[in-house]
Amino acid sequence: MKFGCHVSIREGYIGAAKLAASFNAAAYQYFPKNPRSLTIKNFDRSDAEHCKQFCEENQLISVAHTPYPTSLTPTESKKDLTIQSLLNDLEIVEACGSIGVVVHFGHRTEENNPLAGYQLMIEMLNTVLRQWDGESMILLENNAGKHGLMGTTLEELVQVRSLCNYPEKIGFCLDTCHAFASGIWNEDNSDEFFSKGEELGYFEHLKAIHLNNSKYPTYSMKDRHANIFNSGYISEKLFEEFVHAPAIKHVPFILETPSDEGVTHQQEIAMLMEKWDNTQFKQK
Numbered sequence: 113m114k115f116g117c118h119v120s121i122r123e124g125y126i127g128a129a130k131l132a133a134s135f136n137a138a139a140y141q142y143f144p145k146n147p148r149s150l151t152i153k154n155f156d157r158s159d160a161e162h163c164k165q166f167c168e169e170n171q172l173i174s175v176a177h178t179p180y181p182t183s184l185t186p187t188e189s190k191k192d193l194t195i196q197s198l199l200n201d202l203e204i205v206e207a208c209g210s211i212g213v214v215v216h217f218g219h220r221t222e223e224n225n226p227l228a229g230y231q232l233m234i235e236m237l238n239t240v241l242r243q244w245d246g247e248s249m250i251l252l253e254n255n256a257g258k259h260g261l262m263g264t265t266l267e268e269l270v271q272v273r274s275l276c277n278y279p280e281k282i283g284f285c286l287d288t289c290h291a292f293a294s295g296i297w298n299e300d301n302s303d304e305f306f307s308k309g310e311e312l313g314y315f316e317h318l319k320a321i322h323l324n325n326s327k328y329p330t331y332s333m334k335d336r337h338a339n340i341f342n343s344g345y346i347s348e349k350l351f352e353e354f355v356h357a358p359a360i361k362h363v364p365f366i367l368e369t370p371s372d373e374g375v376t377h378q379q380e381i382a383m384l385m386e387k388w389d390n391t392q393f394k395q396k
Contacts, residue, residue, distance in 0.1 A: 144208075
C-alpha cells in the first residue's frame, strides 16, 4: 500500500523526496513554495529535475499543496495574484514530476446568492487551466465545513469538475478528517459514502487521500487533525475498512497528522504498514 506524509522542502525538492524515502514512504506531499504567501517563486529547475528523476527511480509518488492563502473564491483584489500563483504551483509540480497540486474547495461569497461561490470557482479554474498545458492536475479537496457547508459533499466536487471547460485537468483529493467532520463519512454511513462515490464517478478521478484522524466528533465541522492510532474520533476499525476499500486501492495515502504529539511521521508510516499490509489483511 502507498503510505506517506507531508515533508518540508527546506533542503530543496530533491531533499524533500529523499526525506520521504528515508521514512520508507511510497508517497509524499510538499508545499511548492512558501506556504504562507502567494508570491511567485523563481524555482531551481535543476533541483526539480533531480527530484523527478529520484522519484522515478525509487517509485515515489508525490503531490503538492497550494500555500495557505490560496482560495478558489478570492476577493476581487486577489484574483489575479491567485491565478498567477496557481500557474506557478502547477509549473513547479510538473517539473518535480508530481501528480498535481491540492487546492481546497471554495467558500460561499455572497449571503443572498448561494451559487456565486460556485460560479467564481468555475471561473477561476477555467482561467487557470486555459493557460495550462502540462500533465500535472489541480486536485480539489473536500472541506470540513468550518466556513460553511460549501464543498463538503461529493456531489459538489463532481459537479464543479463537470461544469469546468477542462475537466480532464482536474482530479480530487479526499481528506478523511474533513469527510468525518462534515458527516459525509462515519461509522453510520461508510457503505453509503462508497456507493455514492462510485455512482457519481468520484473515485475515478481521486488521485490522493489525506489520511488524518479528527480531534472532534463527526458533524463537528471542525478541521483539526489527529494521529491515526493514539488519538482522534475516527475508530481503527473504520480506518481499516477505509484503506482496504476496493474503490481506492490504487490511491496514495498521505499523512497530515501532528508529528509532535508522541509519534513521528516515520513511526506512523511504519505502524500503518505493519497493521494494514494487504497480505496480512487477506489472511484475517
